[in-house]
Structure formats: structure tokens, C-alpha cells
Amino acid sequence: MAAPGRCGFFLEKKKRFCKMIVARGKVFCGEHAEEGSSRIPCPLDPKHTVSEDKLEQHLKKCNSREKAKPWDVDNSVLSHPILQEELNNPKNGDSAHKHLKQQSSLLGHLEALGLLGRGRCFVEFGAGRGKLSHWIHEALKTRDHVKTCKDLQLLLVERCSTRFKVDGKHQDTGVEFERLQVDIQHLDLSKVQLLTQKKLPLVGVGKHLCGAATDLALRCLLETPGLRKEVQPPRKRLKTPESSPGPDSGPGPVLGLAVALCCHHRCEWRHYVGQQFFLQKGLGAAEFSAFCRMSSWATCGPANRGPASRAGTNQGRDDEEHEPAEKTDAVSGFLSLEEREQLGRLCKRLIDGGRLHFLETNGFLSKLTCYVDREVTLENVLLTAVPSN
Template structure:
């Protein structure tokens, strides 16, 4: 039974009475009364009705989600409408279509933490890492660009520091897309890990006078503060796909099935394994199904582009149809390599080609966090209490919390310096990303890695871009 108002709580302090018109149940965990509104004539809300002595109806935990209760005599009715019930799968849901590894025998057993490795074991891992990295391009090209669509927002004095940094990243992503001629009409932009949909929002702003543009925002969780509502009444079409990328079959999305538009895959800080799932979604499950299905000539590029695609030559048109790719390009800002997974990783063949396997991958993806562990204190101060709710809710996951990886300041104390850890972490990230580049190259894409923003703006400042090698879109003119 709930404590009476005015009696002492668990900590010995005097408890106030419940607010007028509110539930009389005292929630010991929160050290306050429940704030739900009971039915007329009742002292308790529906959740705590079992506490009312005169109520003979029994409440039981919901079998679908024991975090809430239900009247036992209304259980069957509740199960039909409970928010935790299994909902019908959408037409584009195909179980594990982008999951990757099928042979579970390859998956290594849970390994000991890096901090538990002996000095010799750690040194052997580092030797393998440096040997595998030998010959890789260690200095990435800086491609820090901007786009006029965000200039007004970038100059808005109301922006806090965190919001300004996000805008700079989005502007550079759009600038890189423009450089690759991916901003144009007759496209479907698929934003993976869309969250609130800010990146798609700015792409739409950049293309506000362009026809036949569609957006698919892929996000497995329900999201608050979405910006989708800003696009109602516009010519572009926004559609949310609430599905895990692992199970997304783009070929079965109605708009793509109907229009067969060239797809541009985009993402801002697509976390860990989600990047590999997205690449496989675009390059394998979608591309394999769609190649050869398109019978229409390539769509003309925007009139604002200086370089026009020659479309009046019949021989060129015939060649274009042969070379058409359903995926026009990929632009993804990479993030959180320590959350990668060998099961989903697209670069497994590259790792095997340099003598590495799932065991080394396990440790390298853990060690990748060392690349940024020395700068985390600065990052944690990005959001200030003075910033608006709109800004603070836009903070990236890797800026809010840091996984319990083996990158702490007390890890490997006396074996490696902070600078050495940062260098090794960088090599781990580069090696994992290079596997992704080789995966794309082997499938007919011209792929590259570049720094798209300064490290002071984001610690995760590497952008992966890819366009078909035999692209219909001409190379940018210098």
C-alpha cells in the first residue's frame, strides 16, 4: 500500500500530499507521487488502480512489455492495441538481406579486453596493423567545401557553437555532393540513419527549383523533433522508412519500384556497422536486382550546371543505357569505427588478402577509438546550457556518450603514450575504411576518402564518396 501523505519516506523526510487531481500513488523510486490523472471519483490512475482497496479488479504485467500493467479481465483487448505488439512488416522488409556473413563459424568468440593483453600480444597486433597499412595512402585529401543553400543559416547569430558546427558539416557534405554532380533532378536521395532528417532537409533546400526529387529517410527508431513537416506543400516528396538497414530492400520500396530513379545514398555520421549495412544495401541487394531493368535514357542534369550531358547523339544514348547504374552516388560521413562488426563488415576480403581475420578485426575496431580518446574532454563541452532545445537535440551520438572501449587514459599505462595510441587508432580507422573502398572499387565504383571538415568541428571528419566508374555524369571541370 502507498505511504499516506504527510508520513516519512524511505529517507526519513516528510512527504508532501499528492497534487490536486493527481494520482495518490507514491513512486518510491522517484521519491514523489505519480503525476497521472485518475478517472473521476478515483484516487489512483489506471496504472496504479490495483492499489485502491475498493477496486476488486486485478492488474497484471503486460506479457508483451512488463514495464506496464493491464486489468486481467481486459488482457485480450489490450493485446490487440498494445504499442509493444509486433506490427506488420512493411513490404520493403526482407530479413537480414544486408547482414553479410552467413557462416557463423567465422565469427570469433568473445575476446578479452585489450587492457588484458600481454605486452607481447599487443606488440604483435601493432606489427600486423603496420604491415597491413604499409602502402596505404596515409594522408587523406582535404575537401572542406560549402554550399550556398546553408549560407544564411551559417550566418545566423542565434546559432550556438554546436549548431554552427553541424551546419558546417552539412554544408561541406552538400559541397562535395555538388562537386560530384549528384545534386540534380530525377533523383531519389536515401538518407541512412536519418534521425531528424536535417541532411535531407538541406539537400531539398539546395534543390528547391529542381523537379522530380524524392527523399527516403531510413531510421529504425521513432524520432522526435523531425524536420519533415517543413517540406509539406513542396514538389519534393519525403517518406520515412522505419526499418533497420539490415532488413531494408530498396528494390521493394514502392516509389523506387514505380519510378526507378537513380539513387544517391547519403548519411551524416552513420555509426559503425550501419555504414557497412548501407553500402551492402546500395551496392548488392539493390544494384544486383535493378541492373538491366531501366529502359529509359539518362535524365538530363540541372540547367544550372555548366557542363551539360550530350543527349542528342543516338550512339551516345545507346551507350548510356548500357552503362546506367541504379546508384548514382554515395556520400557518407563515417563515424564510430569501434562499433563495427565483422559479421556485417564489407571489407572482409581485403582483410583476408593482407593476412588478417576476425580476431585482428575485433581488436583493431576496439583500438580505433584511440584516435580520438585524447580529445574527448573538449568534445564533451560542445553543448552549453544556453543553447536551444533544437540545437542540443542535434548533438551526434558519438558526442553525447563514449562507449566503454579500451581507450581510457588509464589503459595500457606505461606501454603506449597518448600520441602513440592516437597514431595506432588512426591506422585502425584507415585500414577499416580502406576495406570499404576496395569493396566499392571491386563493384565498379570510383571511391575515395577525404577530410570534409576540420577536427575542431568534428572528431569524426572523414567522408566516403563513390560514383560509378563508368558514370554518365562527366567529371567536374577544373
């Protein structure tokens, strides 16, 4: 006789009753509930059986079903019609054509997310010459059949002095177009007068935002200035009406973001937004540094033998000639080039996993997408996010 609270099904091979606990009022466990029905080994794991007439339902919830692989990145190469004429222009060389493809797909993703519209402020981090902001303005002006976009703001953030800027094209358009030459880590959006006047919702954008600049941009957008931890105690100063912000001061809410990632080997633990994500997995600064170094393997193969930048540590550049990654030959004896590149991509996705976690804990739905082909650029992953509500 079965023990109280245990399954009443007798196992002939083991010469005993099943020891599984049953629900209140039930005689058999879930495994042996249908005595009269035919049971078959589960196709996913033959160690347990399933009622044949409920096989389809079981496969959807079986614990042995194939789980989604960590850091899977969808492929979604989009485009925007505003750049089509320029893409077909034979005067553009190969390099210019690749930039246009990236800008076109970026605008396509902004459109698909519902972020490409008027009545908001686009903050372009690592703006370089400002081409991305230029195309955003052109797209909205053309789509809405207007000569000027007076309810549109464009804020370009670039810490380096940049030549051949496109800013001059927007001086007489009526659009509020401003450039700040500042390091992202020193930028406080609540102090930018352009943003605090109309308080338009913010959309963060960036094309190839190198290494730690991505984390700095995320902090700049999502962390409340008053809650930032000061590296050094702030100097005391007298509060005056001019220096004391009012209760409703500050920019508008963050509507979303779309940032093309790159140069994970230049990330820094002190700026990294995914520290909590790493610590929860038993990893720390030392492991993070190792993953950053190995991430360079993803882009150090034959496909990326072109000239490297000697421009220091720009946070974003239009020419995409980034600082060369550290070369590591210690593993060349037992890992093939393909294996090193695959491991490098996995390290990049692990680092990006911390960024996704940061965005989700701040109330955003975030995603990684391959937004252009690798033939266009090896740094072809786009980070997007919109509020979860």
C-alpha cells in the same frame, strides 16, 4: 668474354663481365647501355647508377622513389551557399554551428561530384531529424529557381523514433518525401514503392553513420537482393502476381554516395564489407575486432571529453553524441596519448580501406576526404564514390 645473353660491360672492380640479362639484339643491359654517357649514382638509391642526361626521367619511375603512403586522406573542406545565411545566424549556438558546417561541406562535396541534382532519389541513411535531406531539397529548389521539385525523391531511413523531425516542412512542397522507420539490415530497396515507380537513380548520403551501419548501407545500395545470403532458409509461400516482382521491378541504378564515417569501434565482422580485403592480407575476425577496439583511441583524447550518448545503438544521430568508446588503459604505460590517437586513426583507415576495396570491386571510384576540420568534429572523414565508368 661475356656469357651468351648477358651484358658485355666489364666491371673493373670485380674483374668480370656484368651478369645482367640483355634484350634481344642488345649488347649491354639497361644499366650499362650508354657507354659514352656520364653515369651518376641515383639520388634515391646510390646502390645503382643512372645516365646523367636521363636523370629526370629515371626519378619518375625509379623503384626507390617515395611511394604514396597507405590510407592518405586529402583535406577538402567545402561549403554550399544555401547554408551561408544560417551559418551567419548569431542565434545558432556552437553545436548547431558545427552541424551546419558539416552539412554545408557535405553538400559541397555532392555538388563537386556531380551528384547534387534533380531527377534522382537521395537515400539518407541514419537520417535522424532529416536535416541533411532538408538542405538537399532547399539547395536544388533555390539553384533551379523553382517552387517545387517534382522530379526529386527523398527517402529517409532511421530505425529509431525521432523527435523534432523536419518532415513537416516538405508536406506541401510537391516533392516526394518519405520516411522509413527500419533497421538498415532489414531494408530491401527493391521493395520500396517510392523507388520502384519512377526508378530514379539513387544517391546514398549519411551524416555520421555509426559503425556497422555504414557497412549495412553499402550492402543495401550495392548488393543485389536476390544474391544476399540468407541467415535462415526463407519460409515457403505461395507465389501470387502481387508478390512476384516483374522483370523490370526494382529501383534505379546507384549514381554515387557520400557518407560521413564514425564510431569504427562499433563495427562488426559479420556486417563488414571489407572481409575479403582483410583475408587477402592474412587477417580475420579476431584481428578485425582488435583494430575496432583500438580505433576508439582516435577520439578518446582530451578533445572528446564531452557527454556521450546513452541512446543505445542509433545508426545516426543529429546531436552526434555517440556511444562512448571502450577505454583501454593497458597501453597507457608505454604509449603517449598522441601515439594512441595516431594508432587509432590508422586503425580507422585500415577498416575504411576494406570499404574502399569493396566499392572498387563493385565498379566504383571511391575516396576518403577530411571534409571538415577536427575542431568541428573528430569524426571528420567522408567516404565518397561514383561509378568508375
